[in-house]
Amino acid sequence: MRWPEQIFITEVGPRDGLQNEALPIPVEDKVALIHRLAQTGLRRIEAVSFVHPKAVPQMADAEAVMASLQRVPGVTYIGLVPNVKGAQRALASGVDEIATVVSASPSHNRANLNASIEETLEEMAKVASLAEKAGVPWCGYISTAFGCPYEGPVEASKVIQLAKALRDMGAYAISLGDTIGVAHPRQVYEMVCLFFKEVPGVELRLHFHDTRGAALANVVAAMQAGAIHFDGSVGGLGGCPYAPGASGNVATEDLVAMAEAMGIATGVDLKALVDVSWFAQELVGRELDGKVRRALRPQRA
């Protein structure tokens, strides 16, 4: 088998994780979570999103969070933006990187962004132009890249086509999202092989939700195809409290624990990250899915 010497993790808990939490989380708690994550050795943190406050009330305080951050040198703070308005807010807030998003399936794109894929690509081109002028790098997220809640299977060729479009727009990285956690290792291996063959010249990231428990298996399969960039959310934050079948990203500490056990460097202090995972659980007031937190800190459970 083929194993990388190191992997690079983007922590998405403060954004993809918290955005669906029912309990309002004060700015100072979000800032504390982000800062504690930055202190574990994580070098990329998706901190906020600049979506409409009515669409995602939990992220309405994005500017306040960015303004209150204690910046750790070497850490990239990322803001997700759905459109030009969001990009303007993000750039004004001083994010280090912008993430934009489009779905691989039309129905999900409509549900998520109220637009066709073509309309979203047009908007992303404008976002890309703004980011370029500001000298801020941007990453293109492709949601439902491995399956759609409305349409089921998604053609890999459709994902590749979108990825090429984003690369040609100037994305320095592209993240393939298994938004609903239906990806399986064979599919992931084939997709990553295809991506490297068809879309050279851009960094590939993989974003796995753990809805069916296969996220780390998918990470292993992606590594076999050469992938080294992965998203995680501390504690496995994410999912929607109103949709019990939903579930969050792979828990960052579970990813770190597996990689480090295998001799694959992550740069992250696992013990410190497990502490942050317990802190995240206190913030959201519900038991999180991550397993290593429980395994390493049984006395607290």
Place this chain on the structure above:
Amino acid sequence: MRWPEQIFITEVGPRDGLQNEALPIPVEDKVALIHRLAQTGLRRIEAVSFVHPKAVPQMADAEAVMASLQRVPGVTYIGLVPNVKGAQRALASGVDEIATVVSASPSHNRANLNASIEETLEEMAKVASLAEKAGVPWCGYISTAFGCPYEGPVEASKVIQLAKALRDMGAYAISLGDTIGVAHPRQVYEMVCLFFKEVPGVELRLHFHDTRGAALANVVAAMQAGAIHFDGSVGGLGGCPYAPGASGNVATEDLVAMAEAMGIATGVDLKALVDVSWFAQELVGRELDGKVRRALRPQRA
């Protein structure tokens, strides 16, 4: 990557799963669980263990469970035995297969069986002899094969040496157990490769606990080395309610869901198995870890 066309699953929930549950579970509920599992297409079920009732009160009714089983044709009902006394009880109860157990680490063997590894091997030889006379096949379990709670890392060479001893005693199959869920994919791949090279002539099974969330990743790694026999417990039953860091086996339905999504046949009806997983959760009266149950039946959560 290398994928098998099919895998063979041993369901261990009724034994390895239930044995640590605090809530006493009546014979009829155990029998119902076993029967419902057999009706999903699972062909191997570890139903009971014949250990001393004081050591594992939950399994004290093993004879009653075996006597009450509605046998499904083609299903192998397995009984775990720690010693000659247990083997006599198992054979008298009509099990189709015996499982014996030894740990790869002396401290765990002492804690589990109150004996040295050498003493346990002597006892296993007697069990093997009884089983052979009765015409009942037996499988040798090697616990702590990937790590020990007392001693930490376990030498692969020690595991291989034990496996050879069990094969030479007449075991038709050997199960390597990651008892505390510390195995990682690189280790699993290397162990399985070594096993096939060094211990030919015996069936290899892998038994992964999901304590750190890497069980399915370990399954994928084992498949790359050619393994096709895996244990699972419905719902991820297992672990000890008095030791919150502990956790059960990989949830059988999570294993089935991943394999079937990949086009790897399991012979199991996933939907029926998910129903049994909800039933198992009701029996034990606590939320189980398996993820696919929640993903496929959100309306019940």
